[in-house]
Each structure stands twice: as C-alpha cells, then as structure tokens.
Amino acid sequence: MSRLNGRRTEAREQGLKVNVAILGAGRIAHSMATTLVRMAADPRYADLVAPYAVAARDADRAAEFAAQYGFPVSYGSYEELLADPDVDLVYIATPHSLHAQQGIACLEAGKNILVEKSFTANAAQARELLDVAERTGLLCTEAIWTRYMPSRALIDEVVASGEIGEVRMIAANLCYPVSRKARMTDPALAGGALLDVGVYPLNFIDMVMGGHGATPVERIDTSMVPYETGVDAHNATTLVYADGTMASATSSMLVASDRDGAIWGTDGYVQCRNINNVEAIDVYGPDHVLRRRIEVPEQLTGYEYQVAAAAEAILDGRTECEAMPHADTLRIMELMDGIRAKWGLTYPFE
Structure with missing residues (x-):
C-alpha cells in the first residue's frame, strides 16, 4: 500500500x-x-x-x-x-x-x-x-482526459435540461495525420486509429448516453480501410442503442478533420467544437438559430x-475515479474489441 x-x-x-x-x-x-x-x-x-x-x-x-x-x-x-x-x-x-x-x-x-x-x-x-x-x-x-474535464458536466447539463428535447442521434469524429509515428502503424504496439484517436469519439458518445452502460448497444455496423501494415488507417462505426438512439463515430490517422461532436435532439441540437478538448459548446434550436454559446473554463493544459x-x-x-470508473473503462475496451472483431483485425500478441 x-x-x-x-x-x-x-x-x-x-x-x-x-x-x-x-x-x-x-x-x-x-x-x-x-x-x-x-x-x-x-x-x-x-x-x-x-x-x-x-x-x-x-x-x-x-x-x-x-x-x-x-x-x-x-x-x-x-x-x-x-x-x-x-x-x-x-x-x-x-x-x-x-x-x-x-x-x-x-x-x-x-x-x-x-x-x-x-x-x-x-x-x-x-x-x-x-x-x-x-x-x-x-x-x-x-x-x-475528456472524462474529467469541466466540459463534460456542461454538456451533460444541456442534455439533462431538455433544452434540445429527446436525444435521438449523436455523431463524433477525431482525425489527425499521425501515420508517421511508428507506434501508430505497428501492429505489435496495438497501432491504428481506433485505439489512439477513435477511443475519443466512442467515449464522447458514451458520455452523452449517460455512461455506466445505462442503455446497451444492440447493434454495431462498422468498416475500416487498412494501413499497409494491416492496422486501421481510418474507420467508421454506427452504434444502435436499445432505445433506438443511433450514434456514429469516425476516426483516422491519415487526415485532419473538424473534430466536432454533435448531439441531435427533437427540439434542437448541440455542436461541440473539438471533442478531444472541447473549446465551446453551441446550442441551436430546430430553426438552426444559435440559442447560446457555453464557454469552457480556462485550464492549465487540460491534464x-x-x-x-x-x-x-x-x-x-x-480504487477508482468517479469520472472514469472501472466499469466504463472495461465497457469501452469491450466495444473496441467488438469493432475490431468485425474488421477481422487482431494484434500479433493476441
């Protein structure tokens, strides 16, 4: 001890x-x-x-x-x-x-x-x-880090308030051109876009859905384009939840993207700028008019x-942190295992 x-x-x-x-x-x-x-x-x-x-x-x-x-x-x-x-x-x-x-x-x-x-x-x-x-x-x-940041609570508050109605769809992406890094392309190091950058869109979606596996995933549809070493260069995954909510997660190690996260409800939607370190949260009505912008507190580095x-x-x-309990960590790892299984992607040590 x-x-x-x-x-x-x-x-x-x-x-x-x-x-x-x-x-x-x-x-x-x-x-x-x-x-x-x-x-x-x-x-x-x-x-x-x-x-x-x-x-x-x-x-x-x-x-x-x-x-x-x-x-x-x-x-x-x-x-x-x-x-x-x-x-x-x-x-x-x-x-x-x-x-x-x-x-x-x-x-x-x-x-x-x-x-x-x-x-x-x-x-x-x-x-x-x-x-x-x-x-x-x-x-x-x-x-x-996104699990611990103040932006998480700010997004949760908007969703819980009912301001955008009932959430029915979610989309999140994170893409960086980082294939020059050996750890990203080496299968022996568990390389590929999914585990390094793709984990963020999946966590963004999971947080919006309330975490703790409250609403289970009923179906996964996914595809990827392999890098020359066999790991995923970029990928797209659609998750269908038991309550009918649909979410899409996209990641890549070859291209740059807007990195946005979107939460679409029956009475409006939320746009989160940069899901890897949310910079601002914009709340829109169904008429696409900006209702308000929520600024994120200034931070040291975010870590x-x-x-x-x-x-x-x-x-x-x-033994665990409330922001990222063991059950949530394990559920995300199981989800990524399931996605890779559909691709037929295994690492040499598995």
Whole structure:
C-alpha cells in the first residue's frame, strides 16, 4: 500500500503531497510534465500534488527530462522507479501494448496508477489489470482526459435540461495525420486509429448516453480501410442503442478533420467544437438559430483534472475515479474489441 492511500487527514497535517512519477519519456510524457509543473505553481493544486520523478529505459534521457522540468529524481529503468517508496502515483505514458504489463508491475510494487488511453490493448488485458487493482486495493484509473474535464458536466447539463428535447442521434469524429509515428502503424504496439484517436469519439458518445452502460448497444455496423501494415488507417462505426438512439463515430490517422461532436435532439441540437478538448459548446434550436454559446473554463493544459481526481482518490482510499470508473473503462475496451472483431483485425500478441 502507498504511503498516502486513505490518509487524507494525516497528509494534510504533515503537509504531504501526492508524489507523481512518469513512466516513459515520450511526447505525452512531456505534456504531463508541463502539467505537473504548472499544478505545483497553482494555488488550487499546489498542496495536492508534486512533480517527483521520471523513468525511461535510458538513464541519460531520463536525467535530461528531469532537468528540463525540474523533477528531483530520474531513473534509467522502470524497476528503479517501482522500488522508490516515495512514489505515490505513476502515470503510465507508454504505447497501449505495454500498459497491462507495466500497470500490473506498478500495482504489485504498491504504486497507484493513472494509465494513458487506451487503457490496454484489449478487454482481456483490461480485466487482468483491474483484477490486480482490486486485489491490491490501489487506485487504477484511465487517463482519458475528456472524462474529467469541466466540459463534460456542461454538456451533460444541456442534455439533462431538455433544452434540445429527446436525444435521438449523436455523431463524433477525431482525425489527425499521425501515420508517421511508428507506434501508430505497428501492429505489435496495438497501432491504428481506433485505439489512439477513435477511443475519443466512442467515449464522447458514451458520455452523452449517460455512461455506466445505462442503455446497451444492440447493434454495431462498422468498416475500416487498412494501413499497409494491416492496422486501421481510418474507420467508421454506427452504434444502435436499445432505445433506438443511433450514434456514429469516425476516426483516422491519415487526415485532419473538424473534430466536432454533435448531439441531435427533437427540439434542437448541440455542436461541440473539438471533442478531444472541447473549446465551446453551441446550442441551436430546430430553426438552426444559435440559442447560446457555453464557454469552457480556462485550464492549465487540460491534464490537470485527471491528475487532481487521481490524487484525491488516493487520499480518500478509493480504487477508482468517479469520472472514469472501472466499469466504463472495461465497457469501452469491450466495444473496441467488438469493432475490431468485425474488421477481422487482431494484434500479433493476441
């Protein structure tokens, strides 16, 4: 058990913070490091979290990373990080295919984990990782930032208010030209558009539908165009829910898109600008006249919300975060498994 799990009062009395370590030193790790440094300087978070350590497979690279962001500790191996008793929370910032193995190693070493999306490469790995989390009693949560952002609650409020009537259709897309990145095209790393960018449209739809599997999916119609390595280059999926709601999700690693999310109701609709980090929420009437624009609060980087949620959960002794409970993570992984099964796409390690 971590030194802080379930010890909020003790931590506050002793001035202890949740020490965050980053496992991996790639692009997303730099984004998290920037976030942690800004959180440490922000009165809202300064007493909650501390940027503490980074681990990479190369000691020089880790040391350079730590020096760049002012982290006090760096390690040239993941094993050294896991042996450090002062690490409270590990942010796993490696390719999807490594998340389960590394997450289990962290939990077995007594470390809470915040696992970058997608949570694992498939649902079987997700179940294995969540089983270890349950056994160890440690926090294990997926770092899909849109689940934790204030924009989620703002969208939920519009839908719940009935302002656009009854929601009957949803559409979401996210496309970036990122095929030049090896992790995106390599089947051995669980590459492809679906797990990296396609997970966002699926989560957007799931959040609008209320999460928690309240309304089950009855039918999936999907297709994809393969990249030369066999993974999906781009894809389109239609989900039909038990209540008749229809939703479409599109993603690609070859092209750029508007990244919009749309929620269509019987008395109007909502347009969300950039589902990967919602910038504004426009509410329209059935006459297509803009009723109002909802601005999204200014943020540090957007990653701070998931870090703060994880830190608060650790101090409260919780094993999951309310914004992204284990059941929701597993359901999305099962959904992506089902989509890939319809394509006939499997990874070499499956």
